[in-house]
Amino acid sequence: MKVLLAQPRGFCAGVVRAIEIVERALAKHGAPVYVRHEIVHNRHVVETLTSKGAVFVEDVCEVPPGAVTVFSAHGVARSVEDEAAGRGLRVLDATCPLVAKVHSQGIRYAGQGRTVVLIGHAGHPEVVGTLGRVPGPVHLVGSVAEVEALPIPRDTPVAYITQTTLSVDDTRGIIAALQARYADIAGPETRDICYATQNRQSSVRDLGRVADVILVVGASNSSNSNRLREIGGECDVPSYLVADGSMLDAAWVRDADVVGVTAGASAPEVLVDDVIDALRRVRPVEVSIMPGIEETISFRLPAELADL
Template sequence: MHAPEKLLLAAPRGYCAGVDRAVQTVERALELHGAPVYVRKEIVHNKHVVETLRERGAIFVDELDDTIPEGALTVFSAHGVSPAVHADAERRQLKTIDATCPLVTKVHREAIKFAAEGYTIVLIGHAGHEEVEGTMGEAPDHIVLIESEADVDALEVEDERKLAYINQTTLSVDETRGIIARLREKFPHITGPRTDDICYATTNRQAAVRQMADRCDLVLVIGSKNSSNSNRLVDVARDLGTPSYLIDNASQIDEAWLTPDTKVVGVSSGASVPEELVDDLVAFFRERGTQDVSEFEVLREDVRFMLPKQIRQAMTAAAEA
């Protein structure tokens, strides 16, 4: 295997504030209440994180079905849930902690507001993604999902003057910009959120890869296959003509990607990826002879979100006990 001469580590990369908050929520819940703590869906879209929490006593379930005992402590994932899920949890008397990312909650509020005002809402997002399902559940009779500019061309609405758009937080910045432009062109009266729905972390990680990619012969993105924001980082690099692959960890590197011409390898990681997986990848290349490892910093992030109220209150009570 040919070791690259240089590794560039995109910054920012890895954990965003919403993921950090969600993972810490499950960790603190386990510390404060003991195992098991039930989690609806994967807390974040990362295999490593899910496995680590499972080993500590978290039980991941697809739905709030009979596998969760009545009254059990249950955490909702960072991607958000629909009102129907909240109602289901209440009916089963589950003690719930909502770890929905505040930036996803913002999109839910926009959906509720536009629906209350009688708008047809165009949701730009990926069908089947948990975040999209949660958002659509806020106003199912008002929301139409679109995934591409072609979907905009095919879109027909009853009243063009009562039309609004919102979007999934982890989409491609460029692609979404194109879809919104097409919407505005076709429906000049369309209204949107006051501020962009694509979250700061998605935007920043894509910006770092965009600036780094043309200096690289290969870009490796650490992230799980079901992680929307990780997949978009691969797309950003490929759109600029740089070969790029999504890997869960260093063991998934294909030696065929590393030819004698692969001198500089760029590394980034999705917003739900712990830094230890990047460290492992760096160690993998160092062991094979790569000596030059440097950060490619585009900007610094200092966003932090408070933990959910129930966790903060329980931590305070435990400290005072």
């Protein structure tokens, strides 16, 4: 069978930066380094960092006073920062710069007197963090129906911001509904939406034109990985989310001529290789990479770690 790898796939610049912050913190300070929440949504990444001395917690109250602590790529609420400061924690912030940009946008819009609407998924760590940073009431919507149910008068000055793991395509309908409902509305430009999310979704649509089956390598709790699988299905191609090669069901691919493989933004390439090895156990494979965007973006590390 032909195995066609999406381009781009896997780690984005924000994920690379977050993992490197934990690794450099361990190199500089030694173990343990505490990490609030999974640094990124991938079990393999978490287990690898745990083996090196990282300790993952869900609340900063679990961290010993004064300990080195990393905030995950998803960002945190202001109250978490305040609690960490109160405990004297030595914080390294691994919040993705694009998530931090959403926070800044929301704060700016609120400062202009606008009522802020956040487009995102309730309960997602990034959304929880954003809701905890933008002052004033912030209204969360995840669908056009929820826009229609907003308790905001139509003559209110409104602004919207978006969860970074949603693409232009994901938010287009909701933004259109907001613009139809509110005459005085502001929002970020399209180019401000996360490049990595859009690129990976576009590459899956390209796979959907040629693949008989699509495999998405990623964690079940990864929002962007689940969305990639959904997009494959929207292309009328059987699509499956697999954490690694052990989850491959041979029946999915036994009769496929072309198997498309991609990976969510928090999935390392080693897991893609593991899935390809699993495919080889079903039938001989010929691997090639689809033409696509080559991402060259990188984000600066915190100054105290940059010299390591």
